[in-house]
Amino acid sequence: MGTSDEEIDRLLGKLTPHARAVLLGGATTWRTGAEPAVGLRELVMSDGPAGVRGEAWDERNTSVLLPSASALAATWDEALVERLGGLLAAEARRKGVDVLLAPTLNLHRSPLGGRHFECFSEDPELTGRIGAALIRGVQAHGVAATAKHYVANDSETDRLTVDVRVGERALREVYLAPFEAAVAAGVRLVMAGYNAVNGTTMTANALLTDPLKSEWGFDGVVVSDWGAVRGTVDTARAGLDLAMPGPDGPWGEALARAVADGDVPEAAVDDKARRLLRLAAWLGALGECAAPRPGTPVGASGAQGPPQEPPPLPGGEDASESASPSGGGAPSGSALSPGAGASSASALPTGAEVSSGGASPSGVLGLPEHAALPGTEVSSPSALSPGVEGSPGRSAAQGAEGVADRGSTPGAGGFPSQDAVPGEEGSPSGGPARGAGPSAPEPSRTRDARALARRAVAAGAVLLANRDVLPLDPERLETVAVIGTHAVRTRTQGGGSAGVFPQGEVSVLDGVRDALRGRARVVHVPGPRPDGPAPPLDEGICTDPRSGLPGVLLRMLDADGRELYAERRRGGRLLEPRLVPGAHTVEIRARLGARSGGSWTLGVAGFGRMSLALDGRTLLEGDFPRLTDDPAVVHVNPPTQYATADLAADRDALLVARRELAPGTGRATVVVAAPPAPDVTASLSEAARAAGAADAAVVVVGTTEHGESEGHDRTSLALGATQDALVRAVAAANPRTVAVVNSGGPVELPWREEAGAVLLAWFPGQEGGAGLADVLFGRAEPGGRLPTTWPAVLADAPVTRTLPDDGRLAYDEGLHLGHRGWLRHHRTPAYWFGHGLGYTTWTYEALTAPPVTRAGDDLTVRVRVRNTGAREGREVVQVYLARPASALDRPARWLAGYAAVRARPGEAVTATVRVPARSLCHWSVAEHAWRTEPGPWRVRAGRSAGDLPLVADLEVVPPPA
Structure with missing residues (x-):
């Protein structure tokens, strides 16, 4: 930082009105423009609430993959989330990223929301606190965070055009509240969503100015969601500051002309440019002393030597030691230098009495400040380099059905020995990505990060x-049955723009095997195939026909079919193949190894003219026009065209997919394949036999990418008949059955009373199987508490609608979403908001709250709890407020604060919970101001919204005149 507003104004004065206007449109998909006249370098942005993808969407451009946002919120642990934010900052700096497009602060309004895995919670208080913690963690190390998607962008159906109709009070008290918390935490950017609110699209909405900039004092940059700006004058006259992406779009030169014509005030553009320069100054990217982009070695000219081999990954035992409950996690302190003006981290002490106020960062990892993105090799048409061998992000045990289970490398958790990363998009030489620093281990490779x-x-x-x-006690087990397709293909992240390519992933089966290696026998049975589409080709079932190595052959062809470029890729999901001048067609070739014979499902996804052939026989061919502008569909999840073909067992077949690269069809091409589905009855019988012969059974069920993903909402909460039948069959065969649920949001669990235990894994990130094994075998206590209410069946949920009516989606429930809605309608869910068990038991003994408080004052509540079990544990103490005799429409109660405590067996500890004065306020629509209703209130404390045994009365009196 270090650049004053006066200096920024001086630099602004060196730019012409035209130059100021042009700065406010993106220069590329992920970069803003540079301006040498003021020493402004490009700023690089990246998606990735659970990881930092960087500019290249390529499976060889690996990223650390953390648990999804719903899983982070389930920790109710701001100090931990802050440390994870620091890890994301380290990844951003390694990849040359200045701005992380995270966190997502929208709410779980309806359980059908397709993107709930990327959002924290149904509750504005929990969302605001966890979001603020992530922001602090990211920004403490010189990377800017982005609060998105402002505002009321809580579902995916028709998200580009939907007009959300929401009352002023609900907007203020519920939907805007997490963004206000983000601004209070110092967030540097806010992203305006695609949707409209109360008749005006958000990129032109007055809410960008008031309350965001005027009332809250936000002095950062308001950036559009990608492609959300559809006009020039209306958006420029509003509070939007930066239109992404570029270089084409409604701003840029069009904005400069609008200013010259007097349609947009020059003062408005000056304010936007000033904000962008202020952000650049904060990042150290402005002025004569501007620092190079993160990840760029000082003095680098762009020439790079060959990538060095990173050090080997830690084995499973070492990683387990690091993750042990007694001293797990990373050391406090950091090798990362905070950006100019960023705060340093300090350790958070632990103790019996824990305050619920905002925690300081407890340190991030000892990660290199300038870590490398190694380069890659590309081929000439005549000689394809085989590239670097390794997993596409899964262990060998996680191959598709019909492929032999090869097991996993001991302790490696499915991580390959090294990776190749493609060169910068559009580079003809395939050299290292721009901004790559000197070779060093990726954060995801380090012991502390994992x-x-x-x-x-x-x-x-x-x-x-x-x-x-x-x-489960490993010393008392001889055989454990691990059952289900999700056990080997554990879904570690949600679909859409949040997706990254991890260096490796630890499946549940990997984690159980590593935990029990040398102790017990582990048997895996896949069970019936879950409902869902065929998965993309991966290295487990196909080889590149040119090199013979696992993967596929990508070829770029000219209009005459001549090869311009070729390379081996790890799988069939190619979202951003290299831009090659003169390329007319993208071709994907793979030699498919059919381990099981019969009718296979094959397909190709994308837009435009496509074909698919098997051994020279055309299976499908046609023109498939783009029917949507939604970037999540066009660029990430295009629709698939399917065909079937009979394949002989243990015999290879050549699969060739082609797609013409016509304008407007996007760049994504995906080739999918699925073997014949096994007989359901036989699969269930096999699973039951395995469970019955084991000392314990772990059955894993979950959702698919087409169920939970950006770009669409769900139509059902059902896992599917085959998965429900699988859990029931296994539980009937073995009472010691643990059902592990692998989903990012609520699903129906009709068998929940039949299983011996039900463990919610969420989308757990790259270390999912390892962390879940720690829980299963008692190395770690399950620390999660539900951040969203879990319905027994969809029909019980008080708010379900995500489908607009004539373009409008009415938030008729007002304040009553989530647990508030369940209480208002006197309904009981399967599991309440805040619910979660540990490995000990607790008694709530006493609640102390002041009998009287003045309006406008914070409130301190103390709750004494006792560990009545035989093991040390952690308890999340939750405090709720109620106003029984209110003249206003209010929820029956609402979360006002929380704090976590730890205690040894038999020990009593006190949680100190700070309840902010805002929790007692309501928004007065008549006065357009916050007001506090005097009179009797009630304070309640307990383990969840439905389990609050302690109650205290409180009198709120007006402040002194």
């Missing part, structure tokens, strides 16, 4: 039910 990610898995895992089954 230990912290592993610790987060256990901290967010929610034990929904336990009938004395968990934890």
Whole structure:
């Protein structure tokens, strides 16, 4: 930082009105423009609430993958989330990223929301606090965070055009509240969503100015969601500051002309440019002493030597030691230098009495400040380099059905020995990505980073039910059955723009095998195939026909079919193949190894003219026009065209997919394949036999990418008949059955009373299987508490609608979403907001609150709890407020604060919970101001919104005149 507003104004004065206007449009998809006249370098932005993807969307451009946002919120642990934010900052700096487009602060309004995995909670208080913690963690190390998607962008159906109609009070008290918390935490950017609110699209909405900039004093940059700006004058006259992406779009030269014509005030553009320069100054990217981009070695000219091999990954035992409950996680302190003006981190002490106020960062990892993105090799048409061998992000045990289970490398958790990363998009030579620093281990390779990610898995895992089954004692087990496709293809992240390519992933099966290696036999049975589409080709079932190595051959062809470029890729999901001048067609070739014979499902996804052939026989061909402008569909999840073909077992077949690269069809091409589905009855019988012969069974079920993903909402909460039948069959065969639920949001669990234990894994990130094994075998306590209310069936949920009516989606429930809605309608869910069991028991003994408080004052509440179990544990003490005799429409009660405590067996500890004065306020629509209703109130404390045994009365009096 260090650049004063006066200096920024001086630099602004050196720019012409035209130059100021042009700065406010993106220069590329992920970069803003540079301006040498004031020493402004490009600013690089990246998606990734659970990881930092960087500019290249390529499976070889690996990223650390943390648990999804819903899993982070389930920790109710701001200090941990802050440390995870620091890890994301380290990844951003390694990848040359200045701005992380996270966190997502929208709410779980309806359980059908397709993007809930990327959002924290149904509750504005919890969302605001966890979001602020992530922001502090990211920004403490010189990377800017972005609060998105402002505002009321809480579902995906028709998200580009939907007009959300929401009352002023609900908007202020519920939907704007997390963004206000983000601004209070110092967030540097706010992203305006695609949707409209009360008749005006958000990129032109007055809410960008008031309350965001005027009332809250936000002095950062308001950036559009990608492609959300559809006009020039209306958006420029509003509070939007930066239109992304570029270089084409409604701003840029069009904005400069609008200013010259007097349609947009020059003062408005000056304010926007000033904000952008202020952000650049904060990042150290402005002025004569501007620092190079993160990840750029000082004095680098762009020439790079060959990438050095990183050090080997830690083995499973070392990683487990790092993740142990007694001392797991990363050390406090950091090798990362905070950006100019960023605050330093300090350790958070632990103790019996814990305050719920905002925690300081407890340190991030000892990660290199300038870590490398190694380069890659590309081929000439005549000689394709085989590239670097390794996993596409899964262990060998995680191959598709019909492929032999090869097991996993001991302790490696499915991580390859090294990676290749493609050169910068559009580069003809395939050299290192721009901004890559000197070679160093990726954060995801370091022991501390993996230990912290592993610790987060256990901290967010929610034990929904336990009938004395968990934890399992490894010393008393001879055989454990691990059952289900999700056990080997554990879904570690949600779909859409949040997706990254991890260096490796630890499946549940990997984690159980590592935990029991040398102790017990582990048997895996896949069970029936879950409902869902065919998955993309991966290295487990195909080889590149040119090199013979695992993967596929990508070729770029000219209009005459001549090869311009070729390379081996790890799988069939190619979202951003290299831009090659003269390329007319993208072709993907793979030699498919059919381990099981019969009718296979094959397909190709994308837009435009496509074909698919098997051994020279055309299976499908046609023109498939783009029917949507939604970037999540066009660029990430285009629709798939399917065909079937009979394949002989243990015989290879050549699969060739082609797609013409016509304008407007996007760049994504995906080739999918699925073997014949096994007989459901036989699969269930096999699973039951395996469970019955084992000392314990772990059955893993979950959702698919087409169920939970950006770009669409769900239509059902059902896992599907085959998965429900699988859990029931396994539980009937073995009472010591643990059902692990692998989803990012609520699903129906009709068998929840039949399983011995039910453990919610969420989308747990790259260390998912390792962290879950820590929980299953008692190395770590399940620390999670539900951040969202879990319905027994969809029909019970008080708010479900995500489908607009004539373009409008009415938030008729007002303040009553989530647990508030359940209470208002006197309904009981399967599991309440805040629910979660540990491995000990607690008694709530006393609640102390002041009998009288003045309006406008914070409130301090103390709750004494006792550990009545036989093991040390952690308890999340939750405090709720109620106003029984209010003249206003209010929820029956609402979360006002929380704090976590730890205690040894038999020990009593006191949680100190700070309740901010705002929790007692309501928004007065008549006065357009916050007001506090005097009179009797009630304070309640307990373990969840539905379990609050302690009650105290409180009198709120007006402040002194």
